[in-house]
Amino acid sequence: MQSRSKHLPADQRRDVTVEAVVELAAEHNPSNITTAAIAKHMNVTQGALFRHFPSKDAIWQAVMEWVAERLLTRVDKAAKAAATPLAALEAMFLTHIEFVSAYPGVPRMLFGELQHSGESAPKRMARTLLRRYGERLEGWIEKGKAAGEIDPSVDTAAARQLFIGAVQGLVMQSLIAGESATMRDRVPGVFAIYRRGIEVRS
Amino acid sequence: MQSRSKHLPADQRRDVTVEAVVELAAEHNPSNITTAAIAKHMNVTQGALFRHFPSKDAIWQAVMEWVAERLLTRVDKAAKAAATPLAALEAMFLTHIEFVSAYPGVPRMLFGELQHSGESAPKRMARTLLRRYGERLEGWIEKGKAAGEIDPSVDTAAARQLFIGAVQGLVMQSLIAGESATMRDRVPGVFAIYRRGIEVRS
DNA sequence: CAAAAGATAGTAATTGATTACTATCTTAGG
DNA sequence: CCTAAGATAGTAATCAATTACTATCTTTTG
Numbered sequence: 114m115q116s117r118s119k120h121l122p123a124d125q126r127r128d129v130t131v132e133a134v135v136e137l138a139a140e141h142n143p144s145n146i147t148t149a150a151i152a153k154h155m156n157v158t159q160g161a162l163f164r165h166f167p168s169k170d171a172i173w174q175a176v177m178e179w180v181a182e183r184l185l186t187r188v189d190k191a192a193k194a195a196a197t198p199l200a201a202l203e204a205m206f207l208t209h210i211e212f213v214s215a216y217p218g219v220p221r222m223l224f225g226e227l228q229h230s231g232e233s234a235p236k237r238m239a240r241t242l243l244r245r246y247g248e249r250l251e252g253w254i255e256k257g258k259a260a261g262e263i264d265p266s267v268d269t270a271a272a273r274q275l276f277i278g279a280v281q282g283l284v285m286q287s288l289i290a291g292e293s294a295t296m297r298d299r300v301p302g303v304f305a306i307y308r309r310g311i312e313v314r315s
Numbered sequence: 316m317q318s319r320s321k322h323l324p325a326d327q328r329r330d331v332t333v334e335a336v337v338e339l340a341a342e343h344n345p346s347n348i349t350t351a352a353i354a355k356h357m358n359v360t361q362g363a364l365f366r367h368f369p370s371k372d373a374i375w376q377a378v379m380e381w382v383a384e385r386l387l388t389r390v391d392k393a394a395k396a397a398a399t400p401l402a403a404l405e406a407m408f409l410t411h412i413e414f415v416s417a418y419p420g421v422p423r424m425l426f427g428e429l430q431h432s433g434e435s436a437p438k439r440m441a442r443t444l445l446r447r448y449g450e451r452l453e454g455w456i457e458k459g460k461a462a463g464e465i466d467p468s469v470d471t472a473a474a475r476q477l478f479i480g481a482v483q484g485l486v487m488q489s490l491i492a493g494e495s496a497t498m499r500d501r502v503p504g505v506f507a508i509y510r511r512g513i514e515v516r517s
Numbered sequence: 518c519a520a521a522a523g524a525t526a527g528t529a530a531t532t533g534a535t536t537a538c539t540a541t542c543t544t545a546g547g
Numbered sequence: 548c549c550t551a552a553g554a555t556a557g558t559a560a561t562c563a564a565t566t567a568c569t570a571t572c573t574t575t576t577g
Contacts, residue, residue: 120545120552142430144346148537160539161553169537221430227490228344228423240491271504274484275477278505281487282480288429289442302473303480310512322526322571350563362565363527371563 127165129155130172131179138218143225148172170233177226177238180219184212185245192249198257199312202276205250206304209280214293220284247273254311264313272311279307329367331357332374333381340420345427350374372435379428379440382421386414387447394451400459401514404478407452408506411482416495422486449475456513466515474513481505 121129133155137146148169152159166172191208195201213220226239250273257263263272283303287296323331335357339348350371354361368374393410397403415422428441452475459465465474485505489498 123551126552141432142346142427144344145431147535149535157552158554159537160555160557163538164552224426224487225344225430227487228427229347230343243487243491267508268504271501271508274488274501275481275505275508276484277487278480278482278484279477280480281483282476282478285426285429285445285479285483286476289445299473299476302470303477306469306473306477306509306512308512310508310510314516325525328526349561351561359526360528361563362529365564366526 123165126157127175130162130165131176134172134176135179135216135218135222138222139216140218143218143222170235173222173226173233173235174238176222177235177242180216180222181238181242181245184209184219184242185249187212188246189249192253197262198253198260199262199308201253202250202257203304203308205253206276206280206307207300210283210297210300213280213284214297217287217293220281221288243277247277250276257311261313263311267311275307275310279303325367329377332364332367333378336374336378337381337418337420337424340424341418342420345420345424372437375424375428375435375437376440378424379437379444382418382424383440383444383447386411386421386444387451389414390448391451394455399464400455400462401464401510403455404452404459405506405510407455408478408482408509409502412485412499412502415482415486416499419489419495422483423490445479449479452478459513463515465513469513477509477512481509 130151133151134146137150137154141150148162149159151172152162162172166175188205188208191204192201195204223239223242226233226236229236251269254263254267254269254272258265258267258269283296283299286299287293290296332353335353336348339352339356343352350364351361353374354364364374368377390407390410393406394403397406425441425444428435428438431438453471456465456469456471456474460467460469460471485498485501488501489495492498
């Protein structure tokens with residue numbers, strides 16, 4: 114029984130910190146999340162954060178690592194369980210939406226990092242995540258063409274980009290509406306159009 | 316001849332300020348654009364800005380007004396000149412991409428404003444712009460259905476959202492690549508899939 | 518029609534608040 | 548009992564906003 118213990122081992126404290134940032138990003142502009150706000154949200158003083166992270170940038174780096182690992186693991190698992198390539202794409206789509214529904218701060222952080230000028234570790238991580246995600250998408254699209262599910266005349270790179278854009282569009286809508294419930298309701302309709310756009314015509 | 320005059324009429328100075336912000340947003344995270352940076356970019360002192368705007372928020376409000384007016388005017392004009400509803404959608408798509416190509420800071424500002432928690436005048440303006448844009452889209456989609464160009468089974472709201480997402484996806488890609496040239500090259504491929512997704516099957 | 522008077526626009530310096538980060542002291546817990 | 552984790556109390560830098568003052572344009576009037 115050490116549940117309410119104030120002192121945590123360093124690695125646990127780092128995990129808690131990352132979670133705090135993810136939670137805060139759900140409601141605040143990532144650029145405006147201060148170390149003081151992070152510390153307050155996890156019931157620790159601001160200075161304590163710097164016992165476990167050398168800089169604020171290092172915190173963001175850890176957060177981006179967390180996001181990349183979780184998101185890719187989930188969509189990979191979902192895609193693998195699907196029967197066909199097109200079903201894998203749909204599974205990735207649904208899983209991705211589920212993920213950003215559970216962690217509404219994630220797309221905001223991703224987009225926020227990409228917006229920064231210059232180079233930084235978190236920005237590199239965000240870019241790497243999107244590249245790896247795109248590679249998976251293109252893989253399934255090519256498999257779909259080989260399987261005769263996806264029209265071979267479809268531009269693979271364009272299909273990848275529209276897929277990501279479709280998710281983005283849903284996220285943006287929920288940013289405006291302020292609720293993720295409506296986002297999930299709209300998923301089938303959006304994916305139906307996307308599917309129609311790439312699948313072979315019977 | 317008063318071209319290099321340091322003193323500008325208030326309305327002209329406000330216009331110059333808005334242009335400065337738009338230009339700065341092309342290269343910097345909107346959240347990190349300071350009043351000092353704006354002032355420096357237009358060769359005035361920081362305090363001078365507050366002679367023409369009551370607050371920094373008021374500057375952003377003016378910027379969002381500028382964006383809304385310019386973008387909607389352009390896409391409306393392009394859509395009107397098109398021969399059919401589907402052609403109007405394509406014209407809007409191309410015009411929108413041209414616009415964000417010319418002003419790369421615009422989508423960053425829009426997204427940045429929407430990310431802010433709470434209510435603010437600039438955020439309301441961003442939301443209004445997106446609503447009005449969406450209304451136009453849905454109008455053309457419905458017209459397309461009536462004209463027999465667009466499949467009546469297509470979910471209009473979903474089609475609107477995917478349209479905006481398609482633009483978003485292209486913009487995000489250019490944020491990663493850091494150049495807008497590649498974005499324009501990818502436009503035809505992306506719109507082709509979208510078009511396929513909504514048009515009636517022959 | 519020019520010079521005084523007033524209005525408008527901009528400067529330079531400063532404010533209090535907030536930021537990331539740090540130095541030093543305290544305490545929990547194996 | 549000693550060391551890792553946290554508290555306390557700072558720092559220097561940066562931010563939006565304001566101040567007192569100056570420069571420049573515009574209008575009025577003798």
